[in-house]
Amino acid sequence: MNTIKSSGVDCFEDINHLSQCLGEKINRAEGFCSTHVNPSYGEGLITATKLSKEISVYIFDFVLKQDLEWHFKKAPLRSIDFIFCLEGSAYHKFNAYSYEQINFRQNFIVSRNKKSSSTIKFGAHTPIKMTLISYKPDFNKIGSKDDFGLRKLAFRILSDTYLKEEDYRYSGRICFRTSNFVSEVLKYSFDSSSEILFKEAAIINTLASQIDRHDKGVTGKYKDAPIRQFEIDQILATVNFISNNLSENLSVARLQKISGLSPDKLQKGFKYLFNKSVNVYVTEKRLDKAAQLIYETDFNVSELVYSVGFSSRSYFSKIFKRYFGVLPSQCVTNPQLINKAIAS
Incomplete structure (x- = not known):
């Protein structure tokens, strides 16, 4: 099994850690970077995109020859991770607790505090297409004069809802609407201004869809069902x-x-x-x-x-x-x- 430790604070630094463990050279441009998986470890591509100072997006499109554990160490910032497996499945755990599976096309949301570690595990020989949208708010700016605009308003509400002192994990329902947006995230490249804007829109739509399904799922009509x-x-x-x-x-x-x-x-x-x-x-x-x-x-x-x-x-x-x-x-x-x- 391969193991990687990173802070989860800077997505480019995280890609560098991933590259050192199982990747090849890093391709970097303004706003994004990527690395291909070395053939001795598997095949595929890992990409990181900075949508803003507070929002980072990791895209995994690979098959690994060995299990991979990616540890997010204790960090100075609280964060919310919105995870979605378009293909395959992965696993998540807090600290030393047991893993919970991130199922195919399942809405999976993790909020961790500054004292917690968080681990994502990818299984060997499992084709993965997964997005992880990480939101790390700057609490010094929330509510300040510089904090304006619709997106800022949305994330201010988001912070109030999800960022608690304790760890939080939501294993929600399968969401086909979200899968359409994630497909768009993987589809568009960084080759032109239109592709970049379409990709950004797909990321925001993915995030909005996962939040929407969470809010509806908490009080869903199937809450008394004999299965989850x-x-x-x-x-x-x-x-x-x-x-x-x-x-x-x-x-x-x-x-x-x-x-x-x-x-x-x-x-x-x-x-x-x-x-x-x-x-x-x-x-x-x-x-x-x-x-x-x-x-x-x-x-x-x-x-x-x-x-x-x-x-x-x-x-x-x-x-x-x-x-x-x-x-x-x-x-x-x-x-x-x-x-x-x-x-x-």
Whole structure:
């Protein structure tokens, strides 16, 4: 395992520490710097950007051959770190406590005081695309005459909300809106004025989206659910996958791997959200899709069976009849029967 220690005060200094451990030479320009991962340690790119004196952005786009622990030592400034894994996952801990996983597309926020150390761990052989937006306010300026403008107002409120004397960690829900903004952060370069401005806008949007999801998530409608909020979003993401891939293998074992949840969590989530088991949910979605195809296409029964992921024509006909009250062969001949069956 590789270990790096840095202050977390200056992002360029942090990139220098990362470069000394696993990188190559540092490429530096006004406002940003980067280093490629040395092939002996993995492959990819690490970038740091200074949006202002108080806001720094780290972008990790790499695969490592060994685990990496990045320790932020005790620093003279309190800070809030907004972390988002667009791909892969990482881990976080305060001081000597155990790690908590930063899941794929999960809204993860860490606020640490001046006496705390904070560690982020990246696992080996895990493709990572992650942003870390670090906010370190200058308390001497907050509320001063020089402290004006919409962004300053927003961060003054942000400081009051997140910067507490004690450590704070928020493991929130999966957020697809945030993932779109993070994709934009990774997409744009520093090659032109327009690219730089688009990148800055994407960073601010990422930050705003993570704050918004935190504020809504604290009092969310799923707070009494038998599983955690981010697990509910993993199930909703799995539901989206099911809808878009009905012709594929959608066994519980495969959906478990796709969702990252245990079979028990997966079944509990479907029962809570839909009052159905996973298999019943998948079967009904396939039957609904078959009914749609009957009405919108000229498919025969065999083509329907293939298109919605069934392997047996006789089994398909049997459960279709049980679900709609009419045989699929009858509906193929007279599609209006589907409308009557649904209406009844």
